[in-house]
Amino acid sequence: MRVRLLAAAAASAIMAGGMTMASGATAKEAAASAPAIPQGTGPFARESTLPFHAPDFTKIKDADFKPAIEQGMAIQMAEVAAIADNPAPPTFENTIVALERTGRMLGRVEAVFSALTSADTNDTRDAIDAEESPKLAAHYDAINLDPRLFARVKAVYNKRASLKLDQEDSRLLEKTYKDMVHAGALLTPEQKVQVKDINAKLAQLTTQFGQVLTQAQTDGALVIDDKAKLAGMSDAEIAAAAKEAADRKLPGKWVLALQNTTQQPQLLSLTDRATREALYTKGWHRADKGDKDDTGALVAQIVNLRARKAALFGEPDWASYTMYDSMAKNPKTAVDFMKAMVPPLGAAQRAEAAELNQVIKADGKDFTVKPWDWQLYAAELKKQKYDFNEDTLKPFFEIHHVLEDGVFYAANQLYGVTFKKRTDIPVYNPDVWTYTVYDKDGSEFGLYYFDPYQRPSKQGGAWMSNFVEQSKMWGTKPVVFNVLNIQKAPEGQPQLVTWDNVTTMFHEFGHALHGLFANQKYTTTSGTNVARDFVEYPSQLNEMWASDPKVLAHYAKHYQTGAPLDPKLVDKLIASQTFDQGYQFGETVEAALLDMQWHALGPQQAAEVKTTADVNAREARWLGDLGLNVEDVPPRYRSTYFRHIFGGSLGYSAGYYAYLWTQMLDHDSRHWFHAHGGLTRENGQHFRDTVLSKGGTEDYNVMFRNFTGHDPSPQPLLEDRGLTGN
Numbered sequence: 001m002r003v004r005l006l007a008a009a010a011a012s013a014i015m016a017g018g019m020t021m022a023s024g025a026t027a028k029e030a031a032a033s034a035p036a037i038p039q040g041t042g043p044f045a046r047e048s049t050l051p052f053h054a055p056d057f058t059k060i061k062d063a064d065f066k067p068a069i070e071q072g073m074a075i076q077m078a079e080v081a082a083i084a085d086n087p088a089p090p091t092f093e094n095t096i097v098a099l100e101r102t103g104r105m106l107g108r109v110e111a112v113f114s115a116l117t118s119a120d121t122n123d124t125r126d127a128i129d130a131e132e133s134p135k136l137a138a139h140y141d142a143i144n145l146d147p148r149l150f151a152r153v154k155a156v157y158n159k160r161a162s163l164k165l166d167q168e169d170s171r172l173l174e175k176t177y178k179d180m181v182h183a184g185a186l187l188t189p190e191q192k193v194q195v196k197d198i199n200a201k202l203a204q205l206t207t208q209f210g211q212v213l214t215q216a217q218t219d220g221a222l223v224i225d226d227k228a229k230l231a232g233m234s235d236a237e238i239a240a241a242a243k244e245a246a247d248r249k250l251p252g253k254w255v256l257a258l259q260n261t262t263q264q265p266q267l268l269s270l271t272d273r274a275t276r277e278a279l280y281t282k283g284w285h286r287a288d289k290g291d292k293d294d295t296g297a298l299v300a301q302i303v304n305l306r307a308r309k310a311a312l313f314g315e316p317d318w319a320s321y322t323m324y325d326s327m328a329k330n331p332k333t334a335v336d337f338m339k340a341m342v343p344p345l346g347a348a349q350r351a352e353a354a355e356l357n358q359v360i361k362a363d364g365k366d367f368t369v370k371p372w373d374w375q376l377y378a379a380e381l382k383k384q385k386y387d388f389n390e391d392t393l394k395p396f397f398e399i400h401h402v403l404e405d406g407v408f409y410a411a412n413q414l415y416g417v418t419f420k421k422r423t424d425i426p427v428y429n430p431d432v433w434t435y436t437v438y439d440k441d442g443s444e445f446g447l448y449y450f451d452p453y454q455r456p457s458k459q460g461g462a463w464m465s466n467f468v469e470q471s472k473m474w475g476t477k478p479v480v481f482n483v484l485n486i487q488k489a490p491e492g493q494p495q496l497v498t499w500d501n502v503t504t505m506f507h508e509f510g511h512a513l514h515g516l517f518a519n520q521k522y523t524t525t526s527g528t529n530v531a532r533d534f535v536e537y538p539s540q541l542n543e544m545w546a547s548d549p550k551v552l553a554h555y556a557k558h559y560q561t562g563a564p565l566d567p568k569l570v571d572k573l574i575a576s577q578t579f580d581q582g583y584q585f586g587e588t589v590e591a592a593l594l595d596m597q598w599h600a601l602g603p604q605q606a607a608e609v610k611t612t613a614d615v616n617a618r619e620a621r622w623l624g625d626l627g628l629n630v631e632d633v634p635p636r637y638r639s640t641y642f643r644h645i646f647g648g649s650l651g652y653s654a655g656y657y658a659y660l661w662t663q664m665l666d667h668d669s670r671h672w673f674h675a676h677g678g679l680t681r682e683n684g685q686h687f688r689d690t691v692l693s694k695g696g697t698e699d700y701n702v703m704f705r706n707f708t709g710h711d712p713s714p715q716p717l718l719e720d721r722g723l724t725g726n
Helices: 006-011 025-033 062-084 092-100 104-119 123-144 147-158 167-183 189-219 235-247 273-284 296-312 318-325 331-339 342-362 371-386 399-415 499-516 532-547 549-555 567-578 581-598 603-607 612-624 658-675 681-692 700-708 715-720
Strands: 222-224 254-256 418-422 433-438 444-453 463-468 479-486
Touching: 062 092, 062 104, 062 123, 062 147, 092 147, 092 167, 104 123, 104 463, 104 479, 123 167, 123 189, 147 167, 167 318, 189 296, 222 273, 235 254, 273 371, 296 318, 296 603, 296 612, 318 331, 331 581, 331 658, 342 371, 342 581, 371 567, 399 418, 399 499, 399 532, 399 549, 399 681, 444 499, 463 499, 479 499, 499 532, 532 549, 532 567, 532 658, 532 681, 549 567, 581 612, 581 658, 658 700, 658 715, 681 700
Parallel strands: 444 479
Antiparallel strands: 222 254, 418 433, 433 444, 463 479
């Protein structure tokens, strides 16, 4: 998952800054009459002097954030005012590029603050976030809705055909104009006031949702007081649960912490059914119990405000409003794409449930499969079908080897890049690792941070973002980071990870490559600054190398003996990839359709949803109407813990379908790689040239065609998921 910075999400084309005046005599006149730009103070006032301008966490204190955010806003407003008041006729340079240069200090502080409130927050940071997020929303509204500024932008846009701009300049101009229109630049003064009010409230509510949900996950953990209830878990997992309890001042107990999804990893091994059900129930109801951790009322308010905002723009619903710059273009395309998968998925889910019930019966149990049973018995069925148990893989997946000999190795084989670990770069948490990234010619071209372990101060899930974005205009190279939520092994124990963890590491590094290979003039068009239903494409595709035989042989070695993974086991692993897709693929389709249902509501329908009970009732009805086996296969996220669409700056509202859409692009591209020789430098360079290095400078369909030679087709996805024969 790619996490967008709050500033980027709110400001669209208004990214990072300084200021450029017009050229010639009029520029001198404008400079002489322009008000002075305020100067910032503190650690964010200037670029860091560390390599790659990486944040210097030794000099950053929580007390610095609020003044830096507010100074950054004040500086950017002065910069924007100078552009709006420039007496020179508007040009691409003195308006569009000048606007691109604004907000540089604000961009620096938001990059760090957004990262910390997501990956390592505390009460002070949460309080600052709650206070400043509405101010930031108002700040970006003041820029995007400034009629003087928009008049200049529009004047340049209207004469774009005569400007002879290059491709990236044209994309920047088009995006700047369209984003301002999308923000409300063409609305009436009365409508602009309403939009500003709604935006401020949404910023407050989505920030609150994220904070409450983080606490709900922490509070929702299952506390066990009898070790026998943990039967089936490994000694290392039990030790980790004991450490979690000790960290929470619960000596003599065991704590199973929740991850953000509906299913929990321990359900794969727990053999005590009551414990499984208790853990599942804790997760399912983590945020709908009517207590301080309840998010239902927040969901209702967010949905209501979004529907009202869409109506101000003449759109029937939030999905229609927000998908204006997507690859799919409109909700109908996305929904039709997903609904076409429902029949084969429904058939697969029913067939899988029937098989699991046979396994349960053969095990001498007198019950039918429920969600808390699914993972355990699916693992048993997988073992029977493929003579394969994923638990046997973990000793071969030590986290350092997976990263350095697997993830990095695949990148080296495809793109020629190399990595060197360093200890001289300050980090925000002791568990974070850093690496310099070298290009194929040996030159330094980026810095990479890896933050793998679960902790109470971290949001659930996994993501990538930037501390510094690549820009030729600023001469900056990318500083990117990946964040995961892997349970940390007890002190002195090897850090072994699951196959799911392995694929997540490859996935998130696909985002990192997209950011590292950025090669653009402007921050707005750089790297992963692309549409939501395109940004997951490189990350999904990078997962394919986790199971590539050459890559797997390089990193999958026993942590004690160094013995390679048995080739027969590798064959079974690859053969089993189509197993249980009714569940694994189905839970994502259900969540994506649930997202679309929420954001297809008009203002009147949305206003009917007021309480957690209303939220749950709508959710249950919609899921029941899907034609899928949701009783046994629940959605990956419930509404009350669907952080992607309701929490903070993630920006997946009416966009969670992107994970499915980009899987279509991914599997079509996998077929291209297989047809052209797989893991080769030539193939990697072709993908880098046509996709990874392009940022947001080209039409997404054109990029895909330039890579594969054809338009995307869902057929490879269905074939690879084993869903064409159901």
